[in-house]
Amino acid sequence: MINRHCPVCHVPLEPEDYEGFRVLRCPDCAGHLVDLTRYESIKRLPRKTLPELEAEARDGFQGDNPEPIRCPRCHLAMQKRPLHVPGFDLHMDLCRPCSLAWLDGGELAMAQLGHQSTPGFQDRQTHRERAEALEADPDRKAAFDEALSNMPLEKDPFSQGLKESIVDALQHILFRLPFRFPFR
Numbered sequence: 001m002i003n004r005h006c007p008v009c010h011v012p013l014e015p016e017d018y019e020g021f022r023v024l025r026c027p028d029c030a031g032h033l034v035d036l037t038r039y040e041s042i043k044r045l046p047r048k049t050l051p052e053l054e055a056e057a058r059d060g061f062q063g064d065n066p067e068p069i070r071c072p073r074c075h076l077a078m079q080k081r082p083l084h085v086p087g088f089d090l091h092m093d094l095c096r097p098c099s100l101a102w103l104d105g106g107e108l109a110m111a112q113l114g115h116q117s118t119p120g121f122q123d124r125q126t127h128r129e130r131a132e133a134l135e136a137d138p139d140r141k142a143a144f145d146e147a148l149s150n151m152p153l154e155k156d157p158f159s160q161g162l163k164e165s166i167v168d169a170l171q172h173i174l175f176r177l178p179f180r181f182p183f184r
């Protein structure tokens with residue numbers, strides 16, 4: 001493994017296990033060099049709690065670096081891409097040929113906070129918490145399974161999507177949440 005250097009401080013980057021993914025971290029500026037695929041996984045998987053992410057962002061963040069930087073692997077100029085974090089004007093630096101992303105100190109945590117504040121993420125999170133609550137209550141789970149088995153399901157290409165809509169509707173009923181008709 002060739003030593004990679006921080007594109008900002010030029011000191012050697014150090015390997016770090018970040019939420020189960022291998023990344024490289026600068027000991028001086030706390031910036032992260034992350035493979036793009038791993039970056040997407042880190043952003044999407046809610047492995048750290050919101051307070052943990054907030055503490056990490058607070059400790060590491062020194063402001064967005066507006067200067068152009070070079071890829072620590074191929075040394076070509078990296079491209080600035082916006083990081084979608086509400087209330088902040090942040091960028092990550094990308095090298096597409098190397099499939100590498102550079103995030104300044106604290107920005108990896110802020111990217112996750114930005115992702116977790118989107119409505120899509122919060123819907124999925126709420127849905128999962130409801131499903132876990134259902135699993136934890138045997139009486140409700142039995143009522144749910146019985147109601148589901150009485151549902152007529154057609155064997156057509158849409159049946160899986162239809163079944164998921166019905167499951168979602170049943171969860172709303174069983175959890176006594178405002179019922180939304182799901183097939184509109």
Ligand SMILES: [Zn+2]
Binds near residue numbers: 028
């Ligand atoms: Zn650095």
Ligand SMILES: [Zn+2]
Binds near residue numbers: 072098
């Ligand atoms: Zn590169």
